[in-house]
Amino acid sequence: MLFWVFAAFLTLAAALAVMRPFLRGGTEPAAGSKHDLAVYRDQLSELEQEVKRGLISESDAAEARTEIGRRILKLTQSSSDDDGKEGQARGKLVRAVAMGAVLAVPVLSWGLYSLLGSPGMPAMPLQARLEQDPAQASLEELIARAEAYLAEHPQDARGWETLAPVYARIGRYADAVAAYRRTMELAGATADREAGLGEAMVGESGGVITADAEAAFNRALTLEEGNPRARFFIAMARAQEGNADEARAIWQDMASGLPEESPWKAAAGQALAGLSSAPAQVSPPDGPSEEQVAAAQEMAPEARQDMIEGMVASLDAKLRENPDDPEGWRRLVRSYAVLGRQSEAADALDRALAALGPETPEGRSVAQLAETLGIEGKQVKK
Template identity: 50%
Template structure:
């Protein structure tokens, strides 16, 4: 009952605020027609005086006198009972507006009475946070976690749980903060660093920035073959226009992914898109063919690893015969890194630098590429 009383008072106040100005009337002494007639009579008197003093010629005075007379007749007609059309129209419009204003609360109350729930109890945030988590919405669960972390900001586990939820909800800046807090409190891991890189890239509108690449590189160091980190680092190469290197990285990644990996579709689509971009420029995609990749996916994990290592060894032997192949060295470093053989990747980087010379542009490019995937020439 209290709800209806408050609603009625609020509705009445809002309606009166609109109705009172509409119902206002001008005082009788301020009638527009009477005021105009007085003005015109003063103009006639002024005209007569100017004519007598010779300031206006008789012909001009007659024309002015006739015009003022017409205006007096018009004003007198508007104020007379027979010429009150405009006043009647004004009254009709005012009545229509008042009816429209009154109709709004009546219609809204009728709709609310049929579809509303005035008897529903209030649900303050504190009460919702005390509900069983199984009965809570995602927003309520997030609010509960945020309240907990406000009171316990050093709970690394809480930040670790909340960070990916922020990412899924599209709250990327909050996700970056949550991942950084989880890493600061509970230490870095491949999943946390790759999640941080993904959140940084998403917050930048999809651009894989240097900060994001650094996070993905740390993820690969901590967890060689981490799929998210490998995928986004290859995507960074594609963003920089290094399509062939990106495709080679995705192909190497596809060879190592298990058949049931959720990343296979994304990697396959990226390879297809990269191949399309190369074809537009009249180039062919590097690395293993699609048939070789599909054959590798049907093998056991042990056979697949053996096949990949054979291919990498073949690439290594070819570079020993034709060492001045910058793209080959970048593929070799990445392949060893994807296989988790960080020492072999570091050795390949060192050999590539020796081939081109430490101060050469090729050596600097190879070092920069390798550093981007977490491979350094020295510890």
């Protein structure tokens, strides 16, 4: 009850503060009356000058002064009466509008809240939600609890490592990348951490294997030669580059050599099936669960193709708005090449060189990638 009284008081105070200028009265004379009065005063001044010069007699001047004074008195009385009536009318109207506005604000806002809100729900501050039983908390509340803990204990590597894959699963890939990097700063690199970092980078780039992501997967394979996650995405990189034979060899080895319970075995099988109908048809970048693999296997080849082309079209549109993105241009050229759209790949190469400059390190890196893919634009033709 105290809350509602306080809210009502604040609402009324805010409304009165807003309406205060409209409640101020005023009875200033009209602009026309002020002008006439100034003219009469100027006439009196000119009359005095003419008397001094001898251009008019003193008796005539006295009569003129009397006439001008009479007009001034009449104008002043008329203006005062008109302004008084007008001021009273305007004051009543302004006060009526102000009172209506003051009453309308709380009535409308409280009425809408009673219809759309939940006034009977008890207060549940964030701290209280964070302290409740974890089994009854939502995923967002659990993440908020973990973030609050890590804000106070930033050196807890285990906390960062626990939070990183959660970020990736809900699509917060940039946060996942930062969490994996923080984990390795505190506890060192492992194959799983490097592979997780690379997978988060793939999600951040919209499913395209960037140079940084591939480097992370290669580091994971250096630490653990047969790491299935890193092998899967390395094969995906080869497929996106147009090297379907190398990608197929890696996925076939995974499909035949991994244990049945491994989700990466099923993911490799699904990627092999998609390789024949559309390039780089892979499961979502946040890590294929058994349910996700099953859903992807049921997706029609046309639907998978539409999904990939939509992602490439979105990347193309972003680069048209922000062309100063070397990594984005490399992804676009490679994506068009993988889709078999050579003319679009060549056009993307030309646009990249025009935006970045053909002689800059960034421009040369895009041109070198295009050369490995067999793409030749107008700016690089001999």
